[in-house]
Amino acid sequence: MNYDALQRLDKNTKDRRLVRLKVLSASLLLLSLTLFVWTLYLYFEYFLTNCNKKGFPYDNCTLRENSTNSEALSKYSWYRPGFKPCHEGWVFKDKSFGCYYISNITLAWTDANKFCRNMSSCLTNILSDEDMNWMGNLTNDHTWVGGLQNGYVYQWACQQYNYQKKISPLSTLWASGEPRLNNTPQCVQIWKTETGFGLDDHYCNLSKRFVCKALPIIR
Structure with a gap:
């Protein structure tokens, strides 16, 4: 095999590797986007599904009206004594x-x-x-x-x-x-x-x- 043929073979090999690398990069990007979209979907689906369940994360997804004394506030997860x-x-x-x-x-x-x-x-x-x-x-x-x-x-x-x-x-x-x-x-x-x-x-x-x-x- 002459020198020119070897150069062409080497170039073709590099081209194929570059194409594979581009395809792999595109596939990884698509996979990342898919996982991101599914994560958002599952989060909001879970939140909306559980929205009306008592205590998730606040009753009816809002804080109910109450006073600001410690007894009323103590039911929230972020409450601390003296808060x-x-x-x-x-x-x-x-x-x-x-x-x-x-x-x-x-x-x-x-x-x-x-x-x-x-x-x-x-x-x-x-x-x-x-x-x-x-x-x-x-x-x-x-x-x-x-x-x-x-x-x-x-x-x-x-x-x-x-x-x-x-x-x-x-x-x-x-x-x-x-x-x-x-x-x-x-x-x-x-x-x-x-x-x-x-x-x-x-x-x-x-x-x-x-x-x-x-x-x-x-x-």
């Missing part, structure tokens, strides 16, 4: 699993937002009438929350806690006649009405009380 879920001066709400800071000072919306972020929190979101009435009754005043106007839509400014980003203009959380889109960007407040509380858009530079929300301390 306090929030920093001093914050209020723990079980159902939303959050710590809330109710301000006693008044600030413009932007300054209130900075105030909350300096405490590793955000201006709170509002997802239910229960949340709104609970906060409204605590402040008993017009109160800034984390919503603001962005063009022709309203959205929650903080995504840290997986807030639903947009606030539907058709939401029943809005007070009667609200929101009213304005050329000047508006911010969202809890508005105290004669019959209760509702969301309202207002000028962001006005000073109001505000509510910050943070995750509980679990470690």
Whole structure:
């Protein structure tokens, strides 16, 4: 066999090895993706299947309403004797699993937002009438929350806690006649009405009380 034939044979061998290596790499990548997808599927399938079973991981997959005393908290796996879920001066709400800071000072919306972020929190979101009435009754005043106007839509400014980003203009959380889109960007407040509380858009530079929300301390 001459030298040229040996070179061709060597090149063909290398080409075949390269093809095999590419096929093997593609197969391993496909296997990894398949395992990843199955892992996600099995996790969520297990969670959803067991969601309504008592105590998994919280009753009805949420924390039930209870007080913040040790007897009520002791049923959770992360509880420790003397455990306090929030920093001093914050209020723990079980159902939303959050710590809330109710301000006693008044600030413009932007300054209130900075105030909350300096405490590793955000201006709170509002997802239910229960949340709104609970906060409204605590402040008993017009109160800034984390919503603001962005063009022709309203959205929650903080995504840290997986807030639903947009606030539907058709939401029943809005007070009667609200929101009213304005050329000047508006911010969202809890508005105290004669019959209760509702969301309202207002000028962001006005000073109001505000509510910050943070995750509980679990470690």
